[in-house]
Amino acid sequence: MSDIETTAEAPEETQAPEETEAPAEAQPAADDNQPVDVAKIQSILESNLGARMRTWLSICARCGLCADSCFFYLAHDKDPKLSPAYKIKVTLGEMYRRKGRVDRQFLKQAKEIIWGQCTTCRRCSMFCPFGIDMATMFATARAVCNSQGVLPAGLARTKQNIIESGNQMAMANEDWIETCEWMAEEWGEEVAGLEIPVDVPGAKYMYTVNPREPMYYPQDVGMMAKIMHCAGESWCVPTEGWDCTNLAMFCGDKAAAAIPVRNMYASAQKLGVQYILMTECGHAYRSGAFEGPYFLDIPGGKPPVPVKHSVQLFLELIKSGKIKIDPAKRLKEPATVQDPCNVSRNAGLWEMLRELSLLLCEDFRDMNPNGAYNHCCGGGGGFIPMGPEYKRRRMQSGKVKAEQIRATGAKVVISPCHNCFDQLGDLNKEYKLGYKVLSFKELITEMMIVPEHLIPREEDDDDAQGGEE
Amino acid sequence: MRELYEFLSGTGVWIAFVVFTGGLLARLAFLAGLSRERDKVVYNHFDGGWAWRSILHWLLPLGSVSFRQQPLFGIAFWVFHAGLLVTPLFLGAHNQLFAEAFGWSLPTLPDRLADWMTIAVMAAIVFLFARRLARPEVRILSTAWDYALLIIVLAPFLTGFLAYRQIGPYELMLNLHLLTGEVMLVVIPFSKLGHLILFFFTRAFIGSDMGARRAIEGRLGARTW
Ligand code: SF4
Ligand code: SF4
Numbered sequence: 082m083s084d085i086e087t088t089a090e091a092p093e094e095t096q097a098p099e100e101t102e103a104p105a106e107a108q109p110a111a112d113d114n115q116p117v118d119v120a121k122i123q124s125i126l127e128s129n130l131g132a133r134m135r136t137w138l139s140i141c142a143r144c145g146l147c148a149d150s151c152f153f154y155l156a157h158d159k160d161p162k163l164s165p166a167y168k169i170k171v172t173l174g175e176m177y178r179r180k181g182r183v184d185r186q187f188l189k190q191a192k193e194i195i196w197g198q199c200t201t202c203r204r205c206s207m208f209c210p211f212g213i214d215m216a217t218m219f220a221t222a223r224a225v226c227n228s229q230g231v232l233p234a235g236l237a238r239t240k241q242n243i244i245e246s247g248n249q250m251a252m253a254n255e256d257w258i259e260t261c262e263w264m265a266e267e268w269g270e271e272v273a274g275l276e277i278p279v280d281v282p283g284a285k286y287m288y289t290v291n292p293r294e295p296m297y298y299p300q301d302v303g304m305m306a307k308i309m310h311c312a313g314e315s316w317c318v319p320t321e322g323w324d325c326t327n328l329a330m331f332c333g334d335k336a337a338a339a340i341p342v343r344n345m346y347a348s349a350q351k352l353g354v355q356y357i358l359m360t361e362c363g364h365a366y367r368s369g370a371f372e373g374p375y376f377l378d379i380p381g382g383k384p385p386v387p388v389k390h391s392v393q394l395f396l397e398l399i400k401s402g403k404i405k406i407d408p409a410k411r412l413k414e415p416a417t418v419q420d421p422c423n424v425s426r427n428a429g430l431w432e433m434l435r436e437l438s439l440l441l442c443e444d445f446r447d448m449n450p451n452g453a454y455n456h457c458c459g460g461g462g463g464f465i466p467m468g469p470e471y472k473r474r475r476m477q478s479g480k481v482k483a484e485q486i487r488a489t490g491a492k493v494v495i496s497p498c499h500n501c502f503d504q505l506g507d508l509n510k511e512y513k514l515g516y517k518v519l520s521f522k523e524l525i526t527e528m529m530i531v532p533e534h535l536i537p538r539e540e541d542d543d544d545a546q547g548g549e550e
Numbered sequence: 551m552r553e554l555y556e557f558l559s560g561t562g563v564w565i566a567f568v569v570f571t572g573g574l575l576a577r578l579a580f581l582a583g584l585s586r587e588r589d590k591v592v593y594n595h596f597d598g599g600w601a602w603r604s605i606l607h608w609l610l611p612l613g614s615v616s617f618r619q620q621p622l623f624g625i626a627f628w629v630f631h632a633g634l635l636v637t638p639l640f641l642g643a644h645n646q647l648f649a650e651a652f653g654w655s656l657p658t659l660p661d662r663l664a665d666w667m668t669i670a671v672m673a674a675i676v677f678l679f680a681r682r683l684a685r686p687e688v689r690i691l692s693t694a695w696d697y698a699l700l701i702i703v704l705a706p707f708l709t710g711f712l713a714y715r716q717i718g719p720y721e722l723m724l725n726l727h728l729l730t731g732e733v734m735l736v737v738i739p740f741s742k743l744g745h746l747i748l749f750f751f752t753r754a755f756i757g758s759d760m761g762a763r764r765a766i767e768g769r770l771g772a773r774t775w
Contacts, residue, residue: 143682146617207773427764453772
């Protein structure tokens with residue numbers, strides 16, 4: 082599943098780096114001697130040189146306070162070259178210092194830093210006396226590299242998918258809808274009358290997913306249907322704009338990053354739904370709720386339709402009693418929850434994660450640090466889809482997260498983010514931690530009480546032993 | 551020496567103040583203008599409460615999580631900044647000059663206290679200098695200019711201290727004190743020391759962006775302090 086999703090940690094903050102167009106054939110590793118388009122680089126640097134960028138570039142006090150905040154630095158015995166300020170200095174700082182006159186060799190080295198040593202998780206900004214937004218700066222550096230076709234091959238491929246098909250896995254809309262139909266049928270055996278409504282005008286929720294669900298984990302779609310159906314929610318899935326993820330965001334490619342959000346917002350507006358509901362994915366939420374409006378230059382910077390993350394809905398449903406959890410089925414094993422950077426620090430849902438975890442687990446143990454101060458799992462910012470080439474590094478920098486989990490003794494790690502999910506799974510193997518990774522929807526579908534009237538009647542059941550006694 | 555003193559204590563001071571204030575204001579005006587067009591995100595999500603807390607916590611001694619992780623640095627840093635601002639502004643001798651020049655002055659610190667504060671500032675600068683050299687993650691970032699700036703800031707304190715104590719040739723010390731003080735003022739708007747003003751803006755931005763911008767529709771905002 083490596084080529085899949087991305088989710089989690091922090092993308093480029095705030096607004097999209099201005100302007101960045103993919104070269105038509107996103108050929109990641111062009112030859113070193115191939116010239117770079119200096120004028121293009123200069124125009125990207127120039128258009129991003131606003132008041133904040135100028136200020137950040139000029140007032141960094143070189144105090145080093147940001148170093149300890151970064152898990153790359155911590156995971157590598159405090160290698161000073163991994164401090165956020167240093168990584169900026171030798172990449173974006175150099176680009177500006179040389180006024181964009183850099184060569185391909187330089188860009189390739191920069192690539193290893195801006196993608197290979199930063200997940201744009203934004204933790205460092207909380208520890209810098211000036212609150213310098215390193216993630217936005219890295220995003221700009223990514224935009225520069227991307228404009229010259231210098232980006233990790235895995236991301237380049239994914240971006241191409243988005244440009245060509247509108248979703249990161251180039252899945253046809255018909256296949257998506259077919260998966261929904263198939264899941265509705267399969268899960269209909271468990272819940273009477275279950276369906277996955279498609280394109281329902283005026284529905285309350287339009288549910289969007291990470292394409293890896295229909296592609297590799299179709300059961301995730303079924304689980305959501307079970308929850309929505311049992312809660313009696315008004316919902317639907319769209320035929321178009323169903324991919325809430327946005328890997329182009331991690332490429333620093335504003336034009337490509339605008340595609341999935343545009344499709345998603347358009348469907349939601351056309352259907353007139355109240356909310357765009359998102360699966361448990363971190364970067365998708367960041368893209369849809371916070372950055373998307375900037376990819377599309379929407380005045381005011383807010384999405385046209387409010388965006389809700391699954392955990393928000395799950396908590397509402399359980400608290401309101403629309404979904405009842407069977408107390409006997411609550412998780413007995415020690416469990417912890419992963420704070421995906423783009424769900425917690427960058428989207429303010431960390432308390433909800435805990436409330437929900439406490440409702441579902443008997444032995445909940447928090448990691449330290451946690452909440453807004455969590456450490457990135459190491460798979461964010463595009464790292465997971467960057468593929469095998471970067472896997473070793475991903476495992477090394479994930480040491481911080483692995484140690485955090487080990488310290489809790491948890492046997493279950495709940496991950497409300499697809500990207501963290503993959504990274505936590507890999508860390509589990511690498512560091513022999515012996516836990517299971519589960520999503521909230523898996524836990525909830527397991528533990529929920531299906532209302533009496535939705536329990537399929539025996540006569541509908543093929544296996545039933547003839548009429549009831 | 552006498553003419554030099556006349557110049558440094560007259561025209562020199564005026565030039566320094568004009569460049570200092572004018573430079574800072576010009577930098578600010580330029581950035582403000584630029585931001586209207588290129589930093590819409592700042593205006594879209596600005597929130598006074600979050601901005602203010604984001605500023606205040608970083609002004610209080612050890613008011614931020616970050617400084618609490620390095621308390622020694624946090625304290626040296628605070629003493630340095632507080633001393634740097636307060637000592638020259640409320641020094642008796644300076645206020646006599648203010649009174650002569652503008653006909654008004656500020657309340658003054660007892661000389662003994664000012665003396666101690668000067669010593670504290672100098673000690674803090676020595677500490678910051680040593681920290682820059684000693685900690686690998688700080689050393690690797692540091693340029694010659696970063697060390698030079700510490701010395702530029704140290705110089706007026708050191709010379710003022712020596713002049714006050716009448717250590718060394720008094721007139722020379724006084725001239726050096728005026729000169730280095732003026733150099734420091736002139737450097738501020740054109741260096742990272744511009745953070746004297748810009749700090750408030752970057753903090754207001756990040757406080758609002760990571761806080762208020764997320765803290766809607768039932769979500770929380772992350773505290774950047
Ligand atoms: S954004 Fe996260 S990964 Fe990147 S430098 Fe900052 S702390 Fe490190
Ligand atoms: S904490 Fe901020 S000011 Fe200090 S070195 Fe890091 S980026 Fe620069």
